[in-house]
Amino acid sequence: GDSVTQMEGPVTLSEEAFLTINCTYTATGYPSLFWYVQYPGEGLQLLLKATKADDKGSNKGFEATYRKETTSFHLEKGSVQVSDSAVYFCALFGASSRLTFGEGTQLTVNP
């Protein structure tokens, strides 16, 4: 079945540091890939998405590229801010017709 593996957290960075959160997946066919962000006490917000191989999703300075050869969708940001502190979920929508989430990565950015 479908599965998503995220790097374990928590991740703590200083403001303006470079961020990478690794995400790899297992799925049949050609799933759509997503990064969702959850701020404290809130629901999930779609951060970015990619629907086919080599697509790059980007939003608010965050980027991720759909790499079919390595089955990966790593999240990156060049310079994080305190306001980026949140939990980040990698997810895929595949042949099972439902979202499959990774375990989530807690990011804390200190000033």
Add this chain to the structure above:
Amino acid sequence: DTEVTQTPKHLVMGMTNKKSLKCEQHMGHRAMYWYKQKAKKPPELMFVYSYEKLSINESVPSRFSPECPNSSLLNLHLHALQPEDSALYLCASSHPLSTEAFFGQGTRLTVV
């Protein structure tokens, strides 16, 4: 309007109470979902409605009863819950031909 609205935001209920959670969207989406999220865990799918018909029930206990009265509304009726049912309940919706789901802010449920 790109919002999924959930009410109430917070709910405390006793184990003998009956309560309902409500979810509303006006994006013309015809797929709607209920998820349960425990602290520090990813959301777990509970139910999926497609064109107002229940299409997926992830073996959820019968004390949770979903209802989709029309294409914009989704309810979750709660009865005789247990303390372990305390969680954040998230509603989501999507266009049937899209893989992109929009989530509401959730209802924080506490069972005492």
